[in-house]
Amino acid sequence: TDAEVSTRKKTFAEVQTERLDQAERTVLIKCPSKLNEKKLLQYLASHGNVKSHFFFENRGISALIEFSEKSSIASLQDAVGIPSASEHHVVPFKSRLFTFTLKNPVSQHVEETPLHLSPQCHIPVKDLIEKLCLADSISSQMYILLNEYQLTEENIKLRFLACSLVRDFARAYFPDSTVKPFGSSVNTFGKLGSDVDMFLDFRDTGKHATKMKKGPFEMEYQMKRLPSERLATQRILSVIGDCLDNFGPGCVNVQKILNARCPLVKFSHQPTGFQCDLSVSNSIAIRSSELLYIYGCLDSRVRALVFAVRCWARVHGLTNSAPGTWITNFSLTMMVMFFLQRRSPPIIPTLDQLKELAEEKDKHIIGGYDCSFVSDLRKIQPTKNTETLDVLLGEFFEYFGNFDFRKNSINLRKGKEVNKPESSPLYIWNPFEQDLNISKNVNQPQLEKFIAMARESAWILQKEDKTQQMINKEPWGLAALLIPFGKNNSSKMKNRMKGIGSETIRSLLDSLKLNNASSQQKAVGK
Numbered sequence: 001t002d003a004e005v006s007t008r009k010k011t012f013a014e015v016q017t018e019r020l021d022q023a024e025r026t027v028l029i030k031c032p033s034k035l036n037e038k039k040l041l042q043y044l045a046s047h048g049n050v051k052s053h054f055f056f057e058n059r060g061i062s063a064l065i066e067f068s069e070k071s072s073i074a075s076l077q078d079a080v081g082i083p084s085a086s087e088h089h090v091v092p093f094k095s096r097l098f099t100f101t102l103k104n105p106v107s108q109h110v111e112e113t114p115l116h117l118s119p120q121c122h123i124p125v126k127d128l129i130e131k132l133c134l135a136d137s138i139s140s141q142m143y144i145l146l147n148e149y150q151l152t153e154e155n156i157k158l159r160f161l162a163c164s165l166v167r168d169f170a171r172a173y174f175p176d177s178t179v180k181p182f183g184s185s186v187n188t189f190g191k192l193g194s195d196v197d198m199f200l201d202f203r204d205t206g207k208h209a210t211k212m213k214k215g216p217f218e219m220e221y222q223m224k225r226l227p228s229e230r231l232a233t234q235r236i237l238s239v240i241g242d243c244l245d246n247f248g249p250g251c252v253n254v255q256k257i258l259n260a261r262c263p264l265v266k267f268s269h270q271p272t273g274f275q276c277d278l279s280v281s282n283s284i285a286i287r288s289s290e291l292l293y294i295y296g297c298l299d300s301r302v303r304a305l306v307f308a309v310r311c312w313a314r315v316h317g318l319t320n321s322a323p324g325t326w327i328t329n330f331s332l333t334m335m336v337m338f339f340l341q342r343r344s345p346p347i348i349p350t351l352d353q354l355k356e357l358a359e360e361k362d363k364h365i366i367g368g369y370d371c372s373f374v375s376d377l378r379k380i381q382p383t384k385n386t387e388t389l390d391v392l393l394g395e396f397f398e399y400f401g402n403f404d405f406r407k408n409s410i411n412l413r414k415g416k417e418v419n420k421p422e423s424s425p426l427y428i429w430n431p432f433e434q435d436l437n438i439s440k441n442v443n444q445p446q447l448e449k450f451i452a453m454a455r456e457s458a459w460i461l462q463k464e465d466k467t468q469q470m471i472n473k474e475p476w477g478l479a480a481l482l483i484p485f486g487k488n489n490s491s492k493m494k495n496r497m498k499g500i501g502s503e504t505i506r507s508l509l510d511s512l513k514l515n516n517a518s519s520q521q522k523a524v525g526k
């Protein structure tokens with residue numbers, strides 16, 4: 001759509017600012033079960049103009065209401081009462097979460113109108129496969145998958161609202177703070193149902209800098225001093241975690257994980273239905289989010305390929321939501337980016353090329369690392385590469401099925417295979433912290449399983465007779481790759497595994513047999 005193309009051209013910062021502003025003018029309402037939409041909107045309009053709204057299912061019907069003016073919220077809050085404390089005592093924190101019930105339901109339910117509900121999760125893999133079989137090419141299969149899995153406009157609004165509600169708590173202590181989402185919620189690669197990663201930011205957007213120059217004095221706040229930034233982070237998160245736990249409406253299962261490399265507070269936010277991870281400002285994580293945002297906006301094939309590869313990896317048990325020795329979605333996404341940089345001509349530029357295009361305002365040095373790259377998408381030349389997704393999917397599996405992982409590492413700065421600096425089985429350079437391997441957790445059996453699956457998938461795509469399979473109503477193309485390669489394939493697998501260290505083959509084949517049952521279970525359950 002034209003609207004989408006124009007939003008695509010905004011810079012990452014513009015989109016973030018716009019969404020955060022939108023979230024500040026938004027409230028969430030738990031609705032009565034029998035609801036007349038027109039009546040609800042009519043009532044809300046008495047507090048100010050409603051700019052947009054949608055309904056969704058979350059243990060009953062909820063409505064997200066975006067007003068044009070922030071003042072409408074105060075007007076609505078003035079009219080809202082405190083729940084009567086019969087069997088429960090309440091914590092009197094007034095948020096932007098409300099429950100509406102009908103005063104005299106009997107007279108009103110006659111006019112109940114059917115509501116359009118926005119889905120907040122994606123369809124199960126088995127339903128997806130049925131849809132994919134109806135497409136006419138692998139390329140259109142990949143766009144169907146993308147459309148089913150990607151975040152919707154409504155889901156993004158809900159994510160930013162969750163951040164904005166947490167920010168209301170943080171502001172009780174730190175009036176200038178903001179809470180912003182990062183990672184998959186904002187990098188264009190988020191999948192419906194994924195967690196919301198959010199961070200607390202205390203950086204004032206340089207408003208003070210100019211004022212401080214005036215006058216004869218150097219002036220600064222007296223603030224509590226602590227021996228390390230880490231300790232400050234842990235203390236702040238500990239208190240905000242307690243706040244959410246004790247006072248936050250609908251914040252449950254609050255876990256403080258303060259000794260992690262990156263201290264965080266995990267919690268479930270029931271009103272929006274999200275699992276949230278809150279940490280304190282991590283500038284490098286934001287730069288990674290923006291880099292992926294740029295790649296995702298440059299060419300529609302980028303996101304389509306990433307979503308297909310991630311769904312494929314999930315079905316075959318190559319990725320897992322629990323931490324472990326699996327390849328992460330972030331690593332997988334970076335592998336797809338690298339593959340697209342390696343095409344001839346390249347489909348996306350290297351990070352070094354993006355850095356050369358950077359203007360003064362794009363310069364970012366964080367902790368001694370140069371994290372500069374261009375933010376204006378118009379400055380980046382569109383690719384001359386015209387390969388179809390049908391070709392790219394097969395070539396991706398071919399490329400990594402035959403990649404020399406023993407010798408080479410994946411470097412997105414240079415867009416080149418470079419010698420591994422150390423012996424991790426899979427070495428993917430962190431694009432910004434150049435001395436870190438983002439896939440350090442991956443062990444040899446997991447990597448070999450990935451290689452075997454990639455070879456098997458490349459082979460299936462090459463051998464396949466699409467017309468015959470369509471006549472036989474068999475899954476073809478991408479659909480054929482989203483069915484766990486079962487026991488009937490294990491002899492074929494053995495051939496495909498020639499040249500892979502034999503000591504792990506036995507354990508690998510066993511794990512494949514185990515994984516079939518469990519990954520099918522997981523894929524369907526997700």
